[in-house]
Amino acid sequence: VVYLLTIYKPLEWILLLSLFGYLIPSGLIFIRVINREQGWKEPKEKEKIPFKEKIVKKVKGFHDFLTNPVVVKICITLFFIVFIPSLIFGYIFANVCDAQSLNPDGGFNIFMNMISDLGSLRYTPIPKFLDDAAMFSAVIMVPAIFYLKKHMCTAAQLKAEEKSPNTKGKVNKVIKFILSNLGLLFGLGAMVGFFGIGFFSEDLGGAVDSIGLDLSGIGSHFFFSIWVFGCLCICGLFIGIFVVMYPKTIKERYQIEKIHWVLFSVLGLLMI
Secondary structure, eight states: OHHHHHHOTHHHHHHHHHHHHHHHHHHHHHHHHHHHHTTOOOOOOOOOOOHHHHHHHHHHHHHHHHTOHHHHHHHHHHHHHHHHHHHHHHHHHHHHSSHHHHOTTTSOOTTTSOGGGGGSTTTOSOTHHHHHHHHHHHHHTHHHHHHHHHHHOOHHHHHHHHTOSSHHHHHHHHHHHHHHHHHHHHHHHHHHHHHHHHHSOHHHHHHHHHTTOOSSSSOHHHHHHHHHHHHHHHHHHHHHHHHHHOHHHHHHHHTOOSSOHHHHHHHHHHHO
């Protein structure tokens, strides 16, 4: 058999497929026998769940995963570990690694250059360092945004205020619903822009624009730069208004007892 395999290669694949064709069903039967010997019972037929309910259940499960405090804590920690050092090391590399040959002006200057310049070959030999960090950070910050929205306004809270006999409770329900969801919407929009500035870096964005694929008319990278900062500002505005109007709700949601609710109002004003 070994001799035949050396002179006729297709036999090797035939033998391999035959082996798997024998082992896979044999293994499944073997596992089934062991399970029966250990008292394993055949599962009953599952009740047919409507397609809509399946989708709702999966979406809820995914949302619960995103807003899990452990997941959020890991994501925020990774953000500080990845993105902040990428700025620091990017600045160091831009001014140490033969910066003069890349840029006659003498490398990256924090007073003269934009942050995006750290993602360009004109200023640093490793532009992907910052670009990839921006894309990675945009993805891992999504759970934090959903977690923030969850603690601003929950479905249970809205139902409780809906049953409130006074008009004020129903008005608060509408205001909280609008502010929290607009904050979520623009927060997610900011992460799309954050990913965009990393993907369409100054170099790649310039190349895309040069072949006529720029649909914005202002440059791909510049477009996403405006997008991310604009969405962050609007997101901060809605969240700030929410915090100013309902500081006690925020304090209760985050279970912060040592800080007076007035300080939350001040924080909200700063965000606005």
